[in-house]
Amino acid sequence: MIDIPVLISGAGPVGLTLALNLSRLGIRSVLLNDRRQTTSHPKLDVVNCRSMEIFRQLGLAERIRAAGNPTDANQYSAMAASASGPFYSVMSDRHLIYQPVSQAEQAISACRDGSLPLESMQRIAQMHLEPVLMAEVEADPNIELRMGWRLYGFEQSSTGVVAMAHEVDSGEAQQFFAQYLIGCDGPNSRVRNFLNIDYDGTRDLVGELFIIHLRSDEIAGLFPNNQPYWHTWLTRPGFAGLLVSPDASRNDYVLHRPFAPRPGESLESVVDAALGTRLRYEIVQSGPWRPQFLVARSFGRQRVFIAGDATHQFMPTGGLGMNTGVAEAHNLAWKLAACLAGWGGPRLLESYEAERLPVARRNRDHVKKCAAATFEAQMRRDDGLLAQGAVGDAAREAAGREFERKVSRLYESLGVEIGYRYHGSPAIEADTASEPAYEEIRYTPTTWSGARLPSAFREDGTALFDQLVLGRYTLLAFNADAEACAPLQEAAQECGVPLNVLPIHEKYLATLYERRFVLVRPDQHVCWRGDSLPVDCYSLFNRLRGAR
Amino acid sequence: MSLFIDSLKLRLLLLASIPLLRRAERRSARLRELLHEESFVLQIRTGDGVGGYYQLRGGVLSLHRGEHRRPDFIQHWQRSADALRVMLSRDETDMLRAVEGGQCQLQGRFAVALWFNEAMKIARAA
Numbered sequence: 001m002i003d004i005p006v007l008i009s010g011a012g013p014v015g016l017t018l019a020l021n022l023s024r025l026g027i028r029s030v031l032l033n034d035r036r037q038t039t040s041h042p043k044l045d046v047v048n049c050r051s052m053e054i055f056r057q058l059g060l061a062e063r064i065r066a067a068g069n070p071t072d073a074n075q076y077s078a079m080a081a082s083a084s085g086p087f088y089s090v091m092s093d094r095h096l097i098y099q100p101v102s103q104a105e106q107a108i109s110a111c112r113d114g115s116l117p118l119e120s121m122q123r124i125a126q127m128h129l130e131p132v133l134m135a136e137v138e139a140d141p142n143i144e145l146r147m148g149w150r151l152y153g154f155e156q157s158s159t160g161v162v163a164m165a166h167e168v169d170s171g172e173a174q175q176f177f178a179q180y181l182i183g184c185d186g187p188n189s190r191v192r193n194f195l196n197i198d199y200d201g202t203r204d205l206v207g208e209l210f211i212i213h214l215r216s217d218e219i220a221g222l223f224p225n226n227q228p229y230w231h232t233w234l235t236r237p238g239f240a241g242l243l244v245s246p247d248a249s250r251n252d253y254v255l256h257r258p259f260a261p262r263p264g265e266s267l268e269s270v271v272d273a274a275l276g277t278r279l280r281y282e283i284v285q286s287g288p289w290r291p292q293f294l295v296a297r298s299f300g301r302q303r304v305f306i307a308g309d310a311t312h313q314f315m316p317t318g319g320l321g322m323n324t325g326v327a328e329a330h331n332l333a334w335k336l337a338a339c340l341a342g343w344g345g346p347r348l349l350e351s352y353e354a355e356r357l358p359v360a361r362r363n364r365d366h367v368k369k370c371a372a373a374t375f376e377a378q379m380r381r382d383d384g385l386l387a388q389g390a391v392g393d394a395a396r397e398a399a400g401r402e403f404e405r406k407v408s409r410l411y412e413s414l415g416v417e418i419g420y421r422y423h424g425s426p427a428i429e430a431d432t433a434s435e436p437a438y439e440e441i442r443y444t445p446t447t448w449s450g451a452r453l454p455s456a457f458r459e460d461g462t463a464l465f466d467q468l469v470l471g472r473y474t475l476l477a478f479n480a481d482a483e484a485c486a487p488l489q490e491a492a493q494e495c496g497v498p499l500n501v502l503p504i505h506e507k508y509l510a511t512l513y514e515r516r517f518v519l520v521r522p523d524q525h526v527c528w529r530g531d532s533l534p535v536d537c538y539s540l541f542n543r544l545r546g547a548r
Numbered sequence: 549m550s551l552f553i554d555s556l557k558l559r560l561l562l563l564a565s566i567p568l569l570r571r572a573e574r575r576s577a578r579l580r581e582l583l584h585e586e587s588f589v590l591q592i593r594t595g596d597g598v599g600g601y602y603q604l605r606g607g608v609l610s611l612h613r614g615e616h617r618r619p620d621f622i623q624h625w626q627r628s629a630d631a632l633r634v635m636l637s638r639d640e641t642d643m644l645r646a647v648e649g650g651q652c653q654l655q656g657r658f659a660v661a662l663w664f665n666e667a668m669k670i671a672r673a674a
Contacts, residue, residue, distance in 0.1 A: 201578075202578065202666045202669050202670060204640055204669075205640065205662055205665050205666055205669070206640060206641075206644075206662075207639060207640030207641030207642075207643070207644065208639070208640075208641050209641075237650070238648060238649075238650065239648065240648055258641065258644040258645075258648065259641045259644055259645050259648075262645070368659065368662060369659065371658075371662070372657065372658035372659040372661075372662060373658075375654075375658040375661075376656075376657070376658045379647050379653075379654045379658070380655070381647075381650065381653050
């Protein structure tokens with residue numbers, strides 16, 4: 001039997017991220033995966049701002065950017081009759097999200113009010129993201145990767161989890177004794193099924209959509225500077241779809257259609273209709289898929305938890321599938337590490353579900369609204385869209401306006417991406433101030449307890465997030481000397497909680513962060529704030545670390 | 549004659565949906581939850597003269613004849629037969645096929661369509 005602190009089932013992006021995060025915290029893990037290889041399908045096409053912040057904390061952001069869309073290439077979203085045009089609208093500069101990363105970085109560096117994330121999003125296909133994470137995992141001595149191994153059962157007790165796995169090809173069996181088992185094993189999660197946790201929601205609300213993965217060196221020529229837009233929504237009477245270029249520097253494209261080819265239609269005729277012209281291309285694969293809006297009723301029990309698609313299945317409108325999972329892995333990793341190190345109390349891991357399940361539900365609602373918005377923008381039937389002259393111009397302009405008004409929420413919802421707050425968590429001290437307004441689209445920076453700390457830069461240009469040491473709490477202390485912080489440091493030491501104190505003197509940061517003391521968790525979320533330290537710092541830390 | 553029969557069938561189908569939903573409301577916690585999540589008027593009309601609308605207000609869903617002045621969402625079917633075929637189909641994608649094929653035009657808040665689809669799926673299964 002192999003004895004390991006954490007056993008992870010599923011080496012998709014979420015499982016890989018969890019293993020890497022745990023390793024950065026000094027925790028060893030074994031990672032099992034049914035498949036022998038990473039995906040060969042483009043799948044997801046975006047790592048969103050929050051995930052990029054998380055990958056930056058893990059030291060992976062630059063490698064991910066290098067594997068994805070070039071940093072000087074567009075991230076535009078457009079609506080057109082076909083990829084050959086006419087184009088009704090191109091969303092290119094109305095929001096940070098559409099700008100090339102290099103341009104967005106300048107805007108982020110100049111931002112002083114905390115309203116922008118530290119990292120812009122990255123346009124990248126899952127089939128190019130996974131190898132980056134996989135290479136990191138393979139080189140990491142803290143992680144044992146077993147590709148082609150499947151979990152087939154487990155039993156948990158108060159002391160740990162005994163799990164059984166076998167190699168898919170040879171049938172060779174292996175037992176593991178782990179302190180914790182995490183299922184990152186996708187929508188048909190065995191771990192979730194073994195735990196008898198069902199999804200909350202109704203399946204198949206939209207039906208069976210259709211996807212075609214193709215390669216072409218000629219499609220880029222349809223776009224300015226041979227640089228395909230990220231998303232080109234296709235709408236004209238009798239045809240609707242979405243052409244995705246996950247990376248402007250590569251020749252992979254994904255065509256989404258609302259249904260499979262009709263009788264008499266070929267895949268090629270559908271692609272030709274989307275392109276609006278005859279070009280050379282190769283169809284790599286195609287097939288139906290069923291988008292869902294589902295969230296698991298629970299995220300785990302005792303020593304076994306689930307993350308990623310095992311906890312939720314979302315239609316990709318809004319790009320919150322894997323990205324919700326990455327944030328889950330990030331939330332879970334430091335808590336597991338804390339419990340393994342001995343300073344995390346029994347309620348700390350309970351806080352994973354208390355914090356992340358409401359976020360998953362909220363993301364599901366957002367994704368649903370985004371799906372509805374895209375249908376609304378695409379289902380308007382206006383026969384004038386292809387007309388010549390003033391009638392056609394007016395119809396195309398109206399379609400473009402409608403598209404920007406409705407579909408922009410898919411891309412511009414920073415409130416959803418970085419504005420979520422953990423309410424009612426047993427690992428956060430409830431704020432005494434009333435909660436600032438929350439909006440899905442616009443992000444309101446706040447240090448209200450439970451919120452992600454607003455990102456900011458020090459006077460010397462250093463990102464404050466880079467000064468938050470991984471795996472440790474950080475007390476941001478504004479114009480406070482060592483003596484003023486001492487009671488909290490002593491309490492942390494007594495509770496075994498790793499704490500750093502970061503003195504802050506910049507006035508604009510004092511304004512942004514609202515309180516003289518702001519205590520930030522290892523996952524960059526505020527867990528307490530005040531203008532003076534609590535009378536009983538020891539009790540505060542006991543609550544934060546989940547001691548009963 | 550078949551036009552008359554199709555429109556009669558569609559009227560009956562719409563009428564039958566209400567007791568079906570009432571029964572599901574008693575049996576399904578999810579449907580009870582759904583009834584309080586939204587407020588809308590969903591208008592259904594056909595080119596051959598059938599018209600009616602569902603109204604959800606204060607957790608109560610009701611069906612009315614005729615045209616609402618300001619519906620939140622409209623399904624406008626060319627023919628009752630098209631509406632019948634899609635509404636009775638177990639394949640949710642048939643609706644999207646009908647829209648792209650021009651047999652049905654949709655207008656308004658699509659969230660209402662998603663709501664209604666979920667409610668009807670629960671009602672059929674209850």
